[in-house]
Amino acid sequence: MKDFSVINKRLPRVDAWSKVTGEARYAADLSMPNMLYAVLFQSPLAHAKILNIDTSAAKKIVGVKDIVTYKEAGTIRYGVSPARYDETMFCYDKVRYVGDEIAAVAAIDFETAMEAASLIKVDYEELPFYLNVFDAIKEGAVPIHDDYPNNIGAEVHQEFGNVEDAFKECDYIRTDRFVNKKQDGGFLEPQACLAYYDMNGNLTLYTSTQTPHYVQRTVSMVLNIPIGKVRVVKPYVGGGFGPKASANTIELAASLLSMRTGRPVKMVMNREQVFMHSRGRHQFYHELTTGVKKDGTIHALKNTCYLDGGAYSSFGIATVYYAGSLLGAPYRLPNMKYDGYRVYTNKPACGAQRGHGGVAARAAWEQQLDIIAGELGIDPIEFRLKNVREKGEVTCNDFNLSSFGMKECLEAIRDRSDWKNKKGKLPKGKGIGVACGFFVSGAGYPIYRSETFHSTAMIKLSEDGGTVELYTAAAEIGQGSDTVLTMMAAEALGVRYEDVKIYSGDTDFGVDLGAYSSRQTLMSGHAVKQAAEDVKRQVLEVLSKRLNIPVEDMDIKDGYIVFKKGPVDFSGIRSYYIKEHRGWAEQPSDDRLTFKEAARIAYIERGTIVSTGAYKPGELGGKYKGATVGTSPAYGCSAQIVEVTVDMETGKVTVDKMTDAHDCGFAINRTNVEGQMQGSLSMGLGEALFEEVKFDEKGRVANPTFGEYRIPTALDMPNVNTIIIESDEPNGPFGAKEVGEGAIMPTIPAILNAIYDAVGVRIDELPVTSERLYNAIKEKERKK
Amino acid sequence: MKRLINLIVNNKAYEIAVAPNRTLTQILREDLNLLGTKEGCGIGDCGACTVILNGRPVNSCLVLAVQANGCNIQTIEGVADGNNLHPIQEAFVEYGAIQCGFCTPGMVLSAKSLLEKNPKPTEMEIREAISGNLCRCTGYQKIVEAIQAASKKMKKK
Amino acid sequence: MLLLPRFDYEEPKDLSEACKILAGLKGNGKIIAGGTDLLVNMKKGLVSPSCLVSIGRIPGLSEIEPQNSSIFIGSNLIVAKLTEFALIRKRYPMLYEAASVLGSPLIRNRATIGGNIVTARPAADLPPPLIAMGAKIKLKNKRGEREIELEKFFKGPGETIIKQDEILTGIILDEPPMFSGGSYIKLGHRKALEIAIVAVASFITLDKPDGIIVDAKVILSSVAPKAIHAVSAEKTLIGEKPTNKLIEKAANLASGDCTPIDDIRGSAEYRCAMVEVLTKRTLTAALKQAKKSR
Ligand SMILES: Cc1cc2nc3c(=O)[nH]c(=O)nc-3n(C[C@H](O)[C@H](O)[C@H](O)COP(=O)(O)OP(=O)(O)OC[C@H]3O[C@@H](n4cnc5c(N)ncnc54)[C@H](O)[C@@H]3O)c2cc1C
Numbered sequence A: 001m002k003d004f005s006v007i008n009k010r011l012p013r014v015d016a017w018s019k020v021t022g023e024a025r026y027a028a029d030l031s032m033p034n035m036l037y038a039v040l041f042q043s044p045l046a047h048a049k050i051l052n053i054d055t056s057a058a059k060k061i062v063g064v065k066d067i068v069t070y071k072e073a074g075t076i077r078y079g080v081s082p083a084r085y086d087e088t089m090f091c092y093d094k095v096r097y098v099g100d101e102i103a104a105v106a107a108i109d110f111e112t113a114m115e116a117a118s119l120i121k122v123d124y125e126e127l128p129f130y131l132n133v134f135d136a137i138k139e140g141a142v143p144i145h146d147d148y149p150n151n152i153g154a155e156v157h158q159e160f161g162n163v164e165d166a167f168k169e170c171d172y173i174r175t176d177r178f179v180n181k182k183q184d185g186g187f188l189e190p191q192a193c194l195a196y197y198d199m200n201g202n203l204t205l206y207t208s209t210q211t212p213h214y215v216q217r218t219v220s221m222v223l224n225i226p227i228g229k230v231r232v233v234k235p236y237v238g239g240g241f242g243p244k245a246s247a248n249t250i251e252l253a254a255s256l257l258s259m260r261t262g263r264p265v266k267m268v269m270n271r272e273q274v275f276m277h278s279r280g281r282h283q284f285y286h287e288l289t290t291g292v293k294k295d296g297t298i299h300a301l302k303n304t305c306y307l308d309g310g311a312y313s314s315f316g317i318a319t320v321y322y323a324g325s326l327l328g329a330p331y332r333l334p335n336m337k338y339d340g341y342r343v344y345t346n347k348p349a350c351g352a353q354r355g356h357g358g359v360a361a362r363a364a365w366e367q368q369l370d371i372i373a374g375e376l377g378i379d380p381i382e383f384r385l386k387n388v389r390e391k392g393e394v395t396c397n398d399f400n401l402s403s404f405g406m407k408e409c410l411e412a413i414r415d416r417s418d419w420k421n422k423k424g425k426l427p428k429g430k431g432i433g434v435a436c437g438f439f440v441s442g443a444g445y446p447i448y449r450s451e452t453f454h455s456t457a458m459i460k461l462s463e464d465g466g467t468v469e470l471y472t473a474a475a476e477i478g479q480g481s482d483t484v485l486t487m488m489a490a491e492a493l494g495v496r497y498e499d500v501k502i503y504s505g506d507t508d509f510g511v512d513l514g515a516y517s518s519r520q521t522l523m524s525g526h527a528v529k530q531a532a533e534d535v536k537r538q539v540l541e542v543l544s545k546r547l548n549i550p551v552e553d554m555d556i557k558d559g560y561i562v563f564k565k566g567p568v569d570f571s572g573i574r575s576y577y578i579k580e581h582r583g584w585a586e587q588p589s590d591d592r593l594t595f596k597e598a599a600r601i602a603y604i605e606r607g608t609i610v611s612t613g614a615y616k617p618g619e620l621g622g623k624y625k626g627a628t629v630g631t632s633p634a635y636g637c638s639a640q641i642v643e644v645t646v647d648m649e650t651g652k653v654t655v656d657k658m659t660d661a662h663d664c665g666f667a668i669n670r671t672n673v674e675g676q677m678q679g680s681l682s683m684g685l686g687e688a689l690f691e692e693v694k695f696d697e698k699g700r701v702a703n704p705t706f707g708e709y710r711i712p713t714a715l716d717m718p719n720v721n722t723i724i725i726e727s728d729e730p731n732g733p734f735g736a737k738e739v740g741e742g743a744i745m746p747t748i749p750a751i752l753n754a755i756y757d758a759v760g761v762r763i764d765e766l767p768v769t770s771e772r773l774y775n776a777i778k779e780k781e782r783k784k
Numbered sequence B: 001m002k003r004l005i006n007l008i009v010n011n012k013a014y015e016i017a018v019a020p021n022r023t024l025t026q027i028l029r030e031d032l033n034l035l036g037t038k039e040g041c042g043i044g045d046c047g048a049c050t051v052i053l054n055g056r057p058v059n060s061c062l063v064l065a066v067q068a069n070g071c072n073i074q075t076i077e078g079v080a081d082g083n084n085l086h087p088i089q090e091a092f093v094e095y096g097a098i099q100c101g102f103c104t105p106g107m108v109l110s111a112k113s114l115l116e117k118n119p120k121p122t123e124m125e126i127r128e129a130i131s132g133n134l135c136r137c138t139g140y141q142k143i144v145e146a147i148q149a150a151s152k153k154m155k156k157k
Numbered sequence C: 001m002l003l004l005p006r007f008d009y010e011e012p013k014d015l016s017e018a019c020k021i022l023a024g025l026k027g028n029g030k031i032i033a034g035g036t037d038l039l040v041n042m043k044k045g046l047v048s049p050s051c052l053v054s055i056g057r058i059p060g061l062s063e064i065e066p067q068n069s070s071i072f073i074g075s076n077l078i079v080a081k082l083t084e085f086a087l088i089r090k091r092y093p094m095l096y097e098a099a100s101v102l103g104s105p106l107i108r109n110r111a112t113i114g115g116n117i118v119t120a121r122p123a124a125d126l127p128p129p130l131i132a133m134g135a136k137i138k139l140k141n142k143r144g145e146r147e148i149e150l151e152k153f154f155k156g157p158g159e160t161i162i163k164q165d166e167i168l169t170g171i172i173l174d175e176p177p178m179f180s181g182g183s184y185i186k187l188g189h190r191k192a193l194e195i196a197i198v199a200v201a202s203f204i205t206l207d208k209p210d211g212i213i214v215d216a217k218v219i220l221s222s223v224a225p226k227a228i229h230a231v232s233a234e235k236t237l238i239g240e241k242p243t244n245k246l247i248e249k250a251a252n253l254a255s256g257d258c259t260p261i262d263d264i265r266g267s268a269e270y271r272c273a274m275v276e277v278l279t280k281r282t283l284t285a286a287l288k289q290a291k292k293s294r
């Protein structure tokens, strides 16, 4: 193990003090003098033509400053992927789900804006609406978007190897179906923003987002403002998990209203609006057919999936690819076929959520593999160990597993959970289950076609030499990117953690595609590391000249200059520095030359010391259609064992224990890695047991509250035996790769497999509510 | 019709005129600029708005400001002693109990009231005490560990 | 952000002033206690009273007063206190159990026992044990005061026999008889912040520790418009010697005594099945207690 000073440690987060004292400011905490408050007017119907919008009564309310509809906003289409720009700021021809945005009202306070919004009148002509994938694709269904007459917004057909032939070579083949439910991000901070278009024609948008860069582009395009005049600033963000990874209507509306009124405009969603805006996990209907050989070799997989996409595409094109492409990868699977269909329905749009596209598929398949292992009489861990890939292998769809500690993950959880003495041996009602996970470490390509760098970074040394200022547009949303980027900068430059000051989440600081697809540690990390190394070089160059020592004979570590070939006389620099700081309390007195002194000299010599770094992935595999979704510079993997207790009479599942191992390449901050793992597991537990966005017969969200949409409480989530595996990723900075999303992958199937071990039933529909499990147990008893 | 109310917030006395339909969350955030109190749902489901009201942690989104007239309130801003963090806050920082931080103020306050009543809680008692404070980021484990550590630290003092 | 509609606010200093204000409001006002039901409903736009009358400053409404062979629980007592008073835990463990699973610690610090009763949610946690133990309540208005049995109070979801100008002042619970025991179990999805899918409160009294059942109350919650008696289960139990078989029979009958509906929390069928399970479990626990009690 290399000797690191900063990284691989358990340092506190850079923002911990602000957050723990309540000082941290989130978007809803911001205000400006003369600010207006705006609210949305949203559709009460799931699908209808708009015949007329009447805002006259609303305009008459004292205190209302502006009301905008499509007439004022225009109808420029936007979305996530340019190939599917299917949204406009406000609806103009029709509404497509309950909550679709029709107008926004700006007033002197929220109360006035709400009152005015309630007076907007819209005449509709109701259209048939579809709350289910299979209704939406029926012959004769009314298209939700005219461009997609059969309501299939995106379709994928991929085959690697030859599945039909491969099945002929299999000894055992089985088909299973699986369905999850629409899941909500469940982040605690509702979206909020504050937009200010100033008299100089510059728009500044403070917003709760994961992707300042994409928001900047969308605002610029939709409002037709030069991109250089749009600055998106991300304050502290109270979680995102995917749904905050693209521009939303309040960002656009607040910007438009500010342009029109010349005043700052603030908008805040309430919890119900968060549920209506959604962009959370799709509902996936998977049918999987897997063929294996007698000895347990996995040989072929056929995967068909229908995705309930909701009214707009959002991230959906990527989702429909991910639901196929990620599945086979952790195993030596030579033949894989995938047919995916993303269907429009009259529900809130689904998008990316932690484990984008892959969570339901993984749950379905890992459960099926468990069944298969059982049928073959092979221990499920042995079965997996037999099939898992290792470092250096390339999957049938061309993913290059440049590092891959899956085997180590499986062995670690097996050895640390007493698996051998528990599997199949626990009393009835208690069970243990295992599953694996896999995820990309950064999307290989931006969401729009471009050669752009994915991350840039800039470092400036403060002119006094004492502080390293790191500028990045990367988005800290709670996952800890500010902390790990600061640590990487400190390590690469050779200074202490506390010497680096990070400024992030601001589009004026550069380009960073943002916090999604588990990309920032790897990609922003590379850019930061590069910039830091360049600063180091610059400082050493100046020293080299001053001291007449080759750069190679020096280094910087822990804030000091290291002279590799023995002591060097730097008294000239020292006395210069001391002269400059006559009267100051702190003067360097050490017998070592400090970085501060060296950096000061570098400034005196060269002016402000600035460096930049930029990263984009190198050549990635895959020349087939859709290879841009799933290929990544690196892949994370994980394995998990879950122990449950099932109340046989009520069907209630309690998760007692979780043992989780994740290969994150190299842990920049060990505490943060564990935090990502534990948080992922808790979200997985919620999706497995409780979470489901429900709709009433009119298409309204039936449970738009945290009371009826249940995320786990502290009493539902057990402690996790958290094991970090480090496989040293060659394509990652310091060997690091993802942990933020991949960690959720094994949780659901491990719970399902544990439930089977406990009560002998297989559940193919989430969430496993007490009632669902009770019914399955009864069904099984009846069949006996 | 606004009413004049008196509040003691973080040991400071305030006299404020408030409309009856404004919640304690609103008054703290909008009138007193104590923005550490968050609103995640507005209806008691999440605990982001937790404050300590006369010694008990409550959802301030479900308290009318007028109901709090004459009460003693502690918000997250009143937990640290100047620049010195409270041992619970220190432990939250050290143990990684914070991610996005949106639940953190409420968590700290729930933990603080717990440890004031029960200085040596069991893990279950800790989990029970924070069960009205949702956290989507951490999975709670590091929060529980931090509270355990704070309990030990505070006992020593 | 969720805003509350506008309203006036009154804060009477004593009961008679409160009664006067309520009488004057002629049904346009509402009492606010903890506000954990009312304010949620107002924020959701389900109700918008023109005036809220706080009972928070009325002396005597927030206390527990032990009396000779009963206790009086002031209606404005917060649920947390039900979990804190040793007397409740010791003498009325079933009430303690129900109080400690209501909402969350934060909610319990505001929610009152009176509010939990008057709000009349079919799934409210405190009425089932209170009914099972034969609680009486006191209602007061300008003209006087009446005392009625709690179980006669409820009509349906959100509906009770309370008059617009009446205040629930408190709950009276007799000391439980010798050799009695009770248990309350709530089935929810999560372990906190849960409204019951089904809940059952059972209370039984024996004539002597290993004697016969002289009284039995099985109250089912969340399976009808209001908490109901499992009438046939109770009948079956009374006069019999408690055995596992008897309990199973009663539990089975209980599931026939209810008329649940399908809703967002569970299906009618599942609820009926769970009534049986929870009745069995609560009766078993109640019996164990009864055998031990004094
Ligand atoms: C997040 C959350 C979780 C919850 N979980 C549960 C739960 O698990 N179990 C459960 O049972 N409930 C639960 N509730 C509901 C609520 O907390 C309880 O019903 C509580 O006991 C209501 O009491 P309160 O004092 O807050 O009532 P309030 O909201 O003040 O009043 C409720 C109603 O009763 C009337 N009222 C109150 N007091 C009197 C009185 N003395 N005389 C006449 N009328 C009166 C009011 O006018 C109003 O109509 C939950 C609520 C929330 C917000």
Ligand code: FES
Binding pocket: B038, B039, B040, B041, B042, B043, B044, B045, B046, B047, B048, B049, B050, B059, B060, B061, B062
């Ligand atoms: S904001 Fe008060 S509980 Fe959620």
Ligand code: FES
Binding pocket: A188, A238, A239, A478, B097, B098, B099, B100, B101, B102, B103, B104, B134, B135, B136, B137, B138
């Ligand atoms: S740290 Fe984000 S909700 Fe708790």
